[in-house]
Amino acid sequence: MKERFHRISKYYKKKSIQYMISISFTMVALVGMIFMGLALYLRFIDSTEKMIKEDNIRVIDQVNLNLDGYLRNMMRVSDSMYYRVIKNTDLAVEGMDQEMNLLYETNRDQLVSICVFSESGKLVEASPVSRMKKTVKANQQDWFVSAMNKIENLHFSAPHVQNLFEDPDYRYRWVVSLSRAVELTQDGEIHHGVLLVDMNFSGIEQLFKDVNLGASGYLYLMSDEGEIIYHPRQQLIYSGLLEENNLQAVNYDDGNHEETFLGEERLVTVKTVGYTGWKIVGITPMQDITADYYHIRSFVVFILLFTIFLMIFANLFVSSRIANPIKSLERSVKELEKGSLDVDIAVGGSYEIQHLGKTIRKMVQQMRQLMEDIVAEQESKRKSELDALQSQINPHFLYNTLDSIVWMIENERYPEAINMVTALARLFRISLSKGKNIISVEDELEHARNYMKIQQVRYKNKFTVEFSAQPETLSLATIKLIVQPLLENAIYHGMEFMDGDGEIKVSAYLEGEDLYIDVSDNGIGIPEEEIQVLLTDETRVRGKGSGIGLRNVHQRIQLYFGKEYGLMINSEPDVGTTIRIHLPKLSCEDAIAKGEEK
Amino acid sequence: MTRRNIIVFVFLLCVFAVSFLVLTFDVFGEQKPKEVLDISFVVRGKTSDSWASMRQGAEQAASEMNVNLSFITLTEENDAQEQVGLFDREVINGADAILVSAADSEAMIDPVKEAQREIPVICVESKVYDDSFTSYISADNYAMGRRLADELIEQGYVRKNIAVVTYENDCDNINRRKEGLMDTLSRTNNAVSFWTLKSDGTKGIRQLQELLNQEPVDTIVALDLSILELAAQMIDDNELETVLFGIGATGKVAYYVEQGVISATIVQNDFANGYLGVQSAVDAIMKKPVEKEIRVEYRLINKDNMYKIENQRLLFPFVR
Secondary structure, eight states, X not given: OHHHHHHHHHHHHHXXXXXXXXXXXXXXXXXXXXXXXXXXXXHHHHHHHHHHHHHHHHHHHHHHHHHHHHXXXXXXXXXXXXXXXXXXXXXXXXXXXXXXXXXXXXXXXXXXXXXXXXXXXXXXXXXXXXXXXXXXXXXXXXXXXXXXXSTTSEEEOOOEEOOSBOOTTOOOOEEEEEEEEEEEEETTEEEEEEEEEEEEHHHHHHHHTTOOBXXXXXXXXEOTTSOEEEOTXXXXXXXXXOOOOHHHHTTOOSEEEEEEEXXXXXXXXXXXXXXXXXXXXXXXXXXXXXXXXXHHHHHHHHHHHHHHHHHHHHHHHHHHHHHHXXXXXXXXXXXXXXXXXXXXXXXXXXXHHHHHHHHHHHHHHXXXXXXXXXXXXXXXXXXXXHHHHHHHTOHHHHHHHHHHHHHHHHTTOHHHHHHHHHHHHHHHHHHHGGGOSEEEHHHHHHHXXXXXXXXXXXXXXXXXXXXXXXXXXXXXXXXXXXXXXHHHHXXXXXXXXXXXXXXXXXXXXXXXXXXXXXXXXXXSOOOHHHHHHXXXXXXXXXXXXXXXXXXXXXXXXXXXXXXXXXXXXXXXXXXXXXXXXXXXXXXXXXXXXXXXXX | OOHHHHHHHHHHHHHHHHHHHHHHTTSSSSOOOOOOEEEEXXXXXXXXXXXXXXXXXXXXXXXXXXXXXXXXOOSSTTOHHHHHHXXXXXXXXXXXXXXXXXXXXXXXXXXXXXXXXXXXXXXXXXXXXXXXXXXXXXXXXXXXXXXXXXHHHHTTOOSOEEXXXXXXXXXXXXXXXXXXXXXXXXTTTOEXXXXXXXXXXXXXXXXXXXXXXXXXXXXXXXXXXXXXXXXXXXHHHTTOOOEEEEEOOOHHHHHHHHHTSEEEXXXXXXXXXXXXXXXXXXXXXXXXXXXXXXXXXXXXXXXXXXXXXXXXXXXXXOXX
């Protein structure tokens, strides 16, 4: 279970922003909507059912009221007949017909007849006046028997056809009999008898007819034992064409019940009518109640789908507004990763995304700049080294020196030739010095000495040279071929116009952590303007001589050791020039290590 | 949003709008108001009383099943020609189904067959010989005949002269009753003769009187309701001693049974006949399966049992 959750969340995390926003949003909205829809729907169902149940009860209560009124009315007729008339009449002396007729007339709509029978079943009085059928034995009929069985009570019968009187029109009447045992007075003697009030069945029918419970609901009336008294489809039940669940309904208490009968779910509302114990039963098929549900259900579903649909689109819209700038930024960065620095970083979307974009842009620019700088730097480094390398093998110097040597040998000035060759050899050994960039100060000065030896011979001692170095400096590191170009410079520019009293001094000394090598001459000096551009002007063409010049030396020193080191030129016209080489105080190993760092 | 998205959005929006309209205005979903069916019921009698129960049953069914019922009686009892005319008229007038109680089981064959091609024809209480109708609803006539014969014997009518009276017309149900009656009676040693009446009403009474004068039998068995009624009236009016048995019931018949004029009668559930008749017609129109023969119940009614509650309900249906 937990593993699955992990898998899901991992899957989730990998997906893009837009996907995540969309899905999360949609899920939340969906759940919310479903909840709401369901809750509303259930509330609706609940309230509908309640309403219908209450409605049913109200209708049945009303019918009950009416029926109760009707029955009470009948009972009152019976009571009036008994207490007001029968009890006050001595049958031997007077009749009851007037009062009976009056009572009948007042209620003729609801009554079929009022009659009084003696204990033996003989008709005492009847209204309306009628002749009894010859074959009828009144005292054997149900209403008579039950009246006599329980003398105190009023008895209501089930509906039946009245079987008492002759009818020349062959009519027969369905009635409900209200009978009671009475005491008849005859000649002061008490005899028992039965008072029968036959109510017209249609009176009861009227109360129930056309009472509707909802679309297809109906009411029926049954006795306290479950026998149907009135049912809207009564004849069908008697013919066996219809079934009703009345025998079950007898057991229900007053109020609402739900039952399933013949595969149909229905709501049963029961109300017991007062004195008689009869029950009014209201049936509402559940279908009537749930018919609307289909509509509401589809409506709810529709609203749900619609809202979800809107949500999805709003979702897509919003999330794309958020995600698209991020996506284009991401795409630009991808291009960047691939290495194309020219990529145009997309800047857009909300403030934060814009800020990110702009920053990345600046970074890319800086990177580009730095890379260009590095390239330039490497380029110039390479160039200087190349130059330096070339300077090691300056052809002119070599030709001239070899010429001199050849001349010397031709002129049999062998010692001088030997000196020249030896010096030249030593010069080149140090020049090349196994390709190393860093040599000791000692070696550098040695190189310079050899150079000067050669030059002095060639320049026929136009000048003198003096080398001095503090002992501590000898083992320190320097870049090779920095002194010789200076000397070259001193010779060609300073000593040109000297006649034998040119002096060049080279001295190496320490000051704190700095190493200085001065190359001074007493030449004509360098004009102020030229000093400025000497170290910087790139347009200076390579002069005669072996060196690339001061600029090259200066650059190489700075390239290797840093901008704080390099050459310093001090010159006074006609007095002399001093070019100072400023280097850090580093042992050879340290310097080499530093080089490797770079 | 891309263009495609916008198109999809608008399309779905339209779909929703349409379904919303559909829902609110219940174009589908709502049950269509049920069609009213026109059904005609042509009986073979003339008085409404004798057909009252059947009419009630038919009308009950009509009100339940959204049917517009036309109940048509004849001017002359069992007038086959008139019935054919009325039958055809109803078919032409665009009835969706016809119920008929055939006055003459031979004469009605063709009209029924014709009509059955277009609309369902249901025979109630009396059918045609040809089986072309959709359904026949009735009590078991043969059994009724036999039951009546059994009652006759039970009441001790053996070695008597019995006249079995029918009308001239050829009615299948009457014939079946006769069959049932005779199958039992022939085993007794009663002398049976067969009378036919040409007309009903007072004329019929006179005819019957004449027949009786010609052949003074002890017992008359009237196999048709209207014959039973007029026979009873004749016997009662003239205070004859003749014993009367029959098939059929109305209020009048009940009265005579009670008076003892009619010794026994068999009554079938006409209410059910009418109700089931209309129900079958509706089912047939809706193309639902309908049984070819539907039986309803019958009971024997005599003076002693007529007020029993089950018999009351059959004998005296609630007349509205």
